[in-house]
Amino acid sequence: MTATYRALALSALLVVSLVGFAAAPAAASHGGDTADCEFPLTVTDDTGTGVTLDEPAETVVALDAASAQTFWEVNASDRVVGMPVRSYTEYLNGSRNRTAVLNDDGSVNVETVVELDADLVVAPNYVQNATIQQLRDANQTVYRAPFESSFEAIYAKTELYGHFVGNCEAGARTADETRNEVESIREAVSGEDSPRVLYYFYGTVAGEGTFIGDMVETAGGTNLAAEAGITSFQQISDETIVEQNPDWIVSTDDTGAINTSREPFQTTTAVQNDQVLRVDADLVSQAAPRVVEPLRVMAEAFHPEAFAEGTETETATGSETATATETDSEGDGAGFGVAVAIGALLGASFLARRR
Structure with a gap:
């Protein structure tokens, strides 16, 4: 951007x-x-x-x-x-x-x-x-x-927009595939320790009642903005960041979204342990089905042991996961124009429609 x-x-x-x-x-x-x-x-x-x-x-x-x-x-x-x-x-x-x-x-x-x-x-x-x-x-x-x-709001919107154009089957299928992928990730990290996570960009954080906050928690983290009593998307003070001391900081991949070389970030556990994660700025900010991509990136970063090589993730069809690929064809479905960071995996059934 x-x-x-x-x-x-x-x-x-x-x-x-x-x-x-x-x-x-x-x-x-x-x-x-x-x-x-x-x-x-x-x-x-x-x-x-x-x-x-x-x-x-x-x-x-x-x-x-x-x-x-x-x-x-x-x-x-x-x-x-x-x-x-x-x-x-x-x-x-x-x-x-x-x-x-x-x-x-x-x-x-x-x-x-x-x-x-x-x-x-x-x-x-x-x-x-x-x-x-x-x-x-x-x-x-x-x-x-x-x-x-x-996420529930995203599923409902997907079904509704499918109905708007008479593509109810496609809307329901996309919503179900998105839900299944989200739940497979939720299940993969269940029972794991929950790191303290701050989602931060340009001085703003995602608090309680946001789909990004839901992403952080689904990925197996504790949303520190919500813990600090912040609701929706609001600005956060340096003092609150120091007080909350996140284990992980998640930001977007655009230049300028966060400057970890300055205080209060330098003294946080996240920066000291090199646990600052940058996710695709476009997909993470758009409340739509492809939020599963940054969601999985978060989950794999917070809990790499749950996504170790050779681990299979169940999908709607029970098939093994496949690596997301880019396509140049337009068609009715959409191709992945943005590569998935750190080799994130998506369910084969979730990808088949977009190729």
């Missing part, structure tokens, strides 16, 4: 921490049973509005990377006509051929979205109400997603 995009990403997370988390108790209902894949479909979104699709959306605008990734994962990449065309979506094959819908400052280009006139516009919860209303006043069907606070 460039410095500008890093700042935008940080701003978005801080907005989520102030708005999305506070609204979490009244999170939008996905409504109905997506298993039947029937239409018309009506769901209540994060604004409390009932959003109705009379038939599957043939064209979709995704206003954030996580939504775009989810449509790729439910075999609906061909439906996406507009999305953020940025460095952080380049791993989605064919994304450069879509219409860019964000301004340079990261705000929504309302005029461009309206010109696309898609059957459905999907927005993250940090898009302002005024922008959502502008689009609706221009006769756009807009669904604003709720704040994703856990």
